[in-house]
Amino acid sequence: MQKNNDSDISDRVYEAAAIPELWPEVCDRISREIGAYSTAVITLAPGAPLRWTSSACIAEHMETYEKSGLADRSERPKRGLEKAPNFFLRDVDLFTTKELTTELVRRELLEPIGLAWEMGAAFMEPSGSLFIFSQLMKTECGPFSEKAVARMNQLKPDLARAAFLATRLGLREAQSIAQSLSLVGLASAVIGDDGSVVATNEEFEALAPQVSTGANDRLIINNPNAQALYASALAQIKIGFAAPVQSIPVVSRDDLKRLIVHLMPIRRAARDVFQRSCALAVITPVGETGSTDMRVICGLFDLTKTEAIVAQKIASGLSIEEVAIVMRISRETVRSHLKSVFHKTGAKRQVQLVRLLVGLRSVGEHVTR
Incomplete structure (x- = not known):
């Protein structure tokens, strides 16, 4: 129930x-x-x-x-x-x-x-x-x-x-797909029931090649881990379930922006606005304005308070053993929390997690300097 x-x-x-x-x-x-x-x-x-x-x-x-x-x-x-x-x-x-x-x-x-x-x-x-x-x-x-x-x-x-x-959306009424995406003000794409991209805005088009549309109008993320998380989340949303990871990090090489892809289900009467569509992808450039800190990152990935502390310690360069000593918990407990952090952020290894958290934070620090 x-x-x-x-x-x-x-x-x-x-x-x-x-x-x-x-x-x-x-x-x-x-x-x-x-x-x-x-x-x-x-x-x-x-x-x-x-x-x-x-x-x-x-x-x-x-x-x-x-x-x-x-x-x-x-x-x-x-x-x-x-x-x-x-x-x-x-x-x-x-x-x-x-x-x-x-x-x-x-x-x-x-x-x-x-x-x-x-x-x-x-x-x-x-x-x-x-x-x-x-x-x-x-x-x-x-x-x-x-x-x-x-x-x-x-x-x-x-x-x-x-x-x-x-x-x-400005907490206002949206009358059409075009108007809705314009109001969002961030790179956005409407995902159809068949998984194809049915509408985008100018901000989305400007993200290529990081995020773009490919064969059969499918949304393509130029990062294998992020693409896999997106495909998994979309599959869950299409059958009516909540995906475990709906805010997907896109960590880039070179000088490209670091992004978060938020995948949001389109439910009930919202389908009258976004016709024959199952989800809305909204892409956030992290640290675009204001300083980005760990509170933002933890909020994006829905980390618990303990998971957030573990993630912070790992990102600062501490080992699992050192985190256990500082937090006065067992190494097994640290590993358990770290496993949950990996699941929620889509990271596979500690080095990926550190790159994600430190990288996202450094973007915010750079913008505010």
Whole structure:
């Protein structure tokens, strides 16, 4: 029953990613899943105005939040990214009881409207944008339970990918394939039910030869490991399952950009926009703007906190034995976490993982110098 419920929610969030006017209904569906009063999706991009969509019951208060400037003054996203980037946390996980009594958002907005308790997650994407899931609970009912946090972290990978696409679409209605790909603003390709590329935008065409269309209009990635991961993920999506790796690293030689290929299922009514199509491939040039750090990388590949630490240590040059000593765990436990990191990133060996993580990070460092 749980698996079917997960599939229903995942299908609905991917549907809303392509048809943003469905987000209020999807936000309500997510809220019911954990007993929240409301859910909102918020985007903060460098040099751009705040954008959001939410449950209808909270829309008026979201307008107040947008106009108040609280988004720029709040410590919540910053603390979330510092404590556990890309994971759902409660306000009581971020602040002490004393801090909560004077915390800005709670004092100026949430307590006056009777929704004092919040749970949320902040995700950084490679372009430097930040998108946030925020869920509120009535003052007399909170705080959120640890069970609710665990449930949201189970749904997190699909929520993050759908929100990524939704923020690129501007949380607005998309009327056609051409308009949709134009709104995305990143290299994109619509993948048909038969696996062929049925539409692309100019940004996609500019990526050749790294990513291009080949024989029989198939999407070709000029990297064998990435191509194999793409083929495997697409095969799973075509039969209605979630692929284990949907954010695929493309590590290049020479001076070509390092890329991430996000493969997102097209579900339910979204197929009315992307007709006879099963997936949307969105290609992100890592570190294009802003600095790219490990929080971005871990978010892209859905690493757990422990997996992220292991990956960081390996990328810094430590051996498995040294990581075990530093983390005070056994070598077998390090190997187990490393095996999971390999699976999620598509890396086959430690040298590939180090090249991926250090390479992606170095791109961001170079851009910001």
